[in-house]
Amino acid sequence: MLPLAFLPAADDSISGLISLAVKAMFVENILLAFFLGMCSYLAVSKRVDTAIGLGVAVVFVQTITLPVNWAIYNYLLRPDALSWAGLPGTDLRYLGLIFYISTIAAMVQIVEMAIDKYSPKLYASLGIFLPLIAVNCAILGGSLFMVERDYSLPQSVVFGVGSGLGWMLAIISMAAIRQKLRTAHIPDSLKGLGITFITTGLIAMAFMTFSGIQL
Amino acid sequence: MTTAVAPAPAKAPAAPLFGKAEKKAVLDPLWDNNPIALQVLGICSALAVTIKLDQTVLMCVGVIAVLCASNTIISMLRNMIPSKIRIIVMLVVISSLVTLVDILLKRFAFDVAKGLSVFVGLIVTNCIVMGRAEAFAMANKPWPSFLDGLGNALGYSWILLAVAFFRELFGSGTLFGVRVIPASVYADAGGFYFNNGLMVLAPGAFLLLGVIVWVQRGISGYTESH
Numbered sequence: 001m002l003p004l005a006f007l008p009a010a011d012d013s014i015s016g017l018i019s020l021a022v023k024a025m026f027v028e029n030i031l032l033a034f035f036l037g038m039c040s041y042l043a044v045s046k047r048v049d050t051a052i053g054l055g056v057a058v059v060f061v062q063t064i065t066l067p068v069n070w071a072i073y074n075y076l077l078r079p080d081a082l083s084w085a086g087l088p089g090t091d092l093r094y095l096g097l098i099f100y101i102s103t104i105a106a107m108v109q110i111v112e113m114a115i116d117k118y119s120p121k122l123y124a125s126l127g128i129f130l131p132l133i134a135v136n137c138a139i140l141g142g143s144l145f146m147v148e149r150d151y152s153l154p155q156s157v158v159f160g161v162g163s164g165l166g167w168m169l170a171i172i173s174m175a176a177i178r179q180k181l182r183t184a185h186i187p188d189s190l191k192g193l194g195i196t197f198i199t200t201g202l203i204a205m206a207f208m209t210f211s212g213i214q215l
Numbered sequence: 216m217t218t219a220v221a222p223a224p225a226k227a228p229a230a231p232l233f234g235k236a237e238k239k240a241v242l243d244p245l246w247d248n249n250p251i252a253l254q255v256l257g258i259c260s261a262l263a264v265t266i267k268l269d270q271t272v273l274m275c276v277g278v279i280a281v282l283c284a285s286n287t288i289i290s291m292l293r294n295m296i297p298s299k300i301r302i303i304v305m306l307v308v309i310s311s312l313v314t315l316v317d318i319l320l321k322r323f324a325f326d327v328a329k330g331l332s333v334f335v336g337l338i339v340t341n342c343i344v345m346g347r348a349e350a351f352a353m354a355n356k357p358w359p360s361f362l363d364g365l366g367n368a369l370g371y372s373w374i375l376l377a378v379a380f381f382r383e384l385f386g387s388g389t390l391f392g393v394r395v396i397p398a399s400v401y402a403d404a405g406g407f408y409f410n411n412g413l414m415v416l417a418p419g420a421f422l423l424l425g426v427i428v429w430v431q432r433g434i435s436g437y438t439e440s441h
Contacts, residue, residue, distance in 0.1 A: 032417055033417050034417075035258070035417065035420070036337070037259065038258040038259045039255070039257075039259050042255055042258065094314060096314075096336075097310040097313055097317070097336050097339055098310045101307075101339055105302070105303050105306060134302065135302075135306075135340050135342065135345050136340065137337050137340040137341070139340075140336070140337060140340045141333060141337055141340075144333035144336050144337065148333055187433075188438045189429055189437070189438055190425075190432075191438060192438075193252070193255055193425075193439065194425050194426075194428045194429040194432065195425070196425075197422070197424050197428060198421065198422055198425035198426075200421045200425075201417075201418040201419070201420075201421030201422035201425060202418070204416075204417045204418040204421055205418040208416065208417075
């Protein structure tokens, strides 16, 4: 019943990957089913254009960090991962969190510099949101799920893109609704956070209808 | 995220260990400046662990330990951290502490900790930890920072426990795994009662938290501008 035990996709075939992408985007939407990335979702969903900017940045960073953390896990941390360097019998999994969060922080920094160099226009529009992504739970959560579910490299790339797009979809739809809500008559103490949670609950309910899809 | 962060209270050098300011640091976040309801911090990894009360209690213990320790340590280091790389330094401190907590929880409560899945690890990116480190510990001495961490962690915990209480009661009819709603009233046994399946799913958590925030703000009188 609970979405916590995400079933690993059976294989790396194209159909398996497509079904994983759909699942990550809709059925097990990282924000609406796992509550990840709530803070920036609540803070940045007041306007559609900023929501789109942050959404794009999250997709971007998620797509890059997941394969990198996949490589770190499989070639450095997992039991016996260091046999390629002549060090069999190691198990560095307890260092996982520190490695993943450093990778994420470094990747965010690199992405920021690259965008600044090659597309100053996009950089100006993303601006303050890029550094914020380093502490977005959706990114770290993606890496932790990838490890827990033992994804292969193609699977982790697809999962990265899919979960990023799912997050973007959720924040953009929320921003659109919140712009309309501004003119609605809402009880004073329900304004802002309260009504946002209740609306999110309704969106999450709508997304649950996707769980009937069989691929 | 930045709606109502408390201004750091100024503290005289030779203040008593439990003076007025200290009491305020612990009690304020419980109600008047609640991290979830008013500061809008730490919602990320919180809602997913509120299906069963025992998981929630363990999660709260983890957050209390990490938040107190990280606030204290970062406050001790505050004069040594260059402001440009402070985010990374904080992340390293916090993720080391979370790793410790994760190992300890797995040692002493393996089954429940396993059920928490990735969410213990996600305390690292819990905005409440980062937020208090940035807003309070970087500008205050270790002891007030510890109390601030304790207060905020407790403020976070009671909201989480309230959500978990209703979700477990209405979703499974149990509290801490002990049956509260008698089995004989269920429709299977010829009664009239059904568990509310929505409560154990994501939308139930959102709706419930929305209502709790509404009640809290209705009583404390806080309103947002738009």
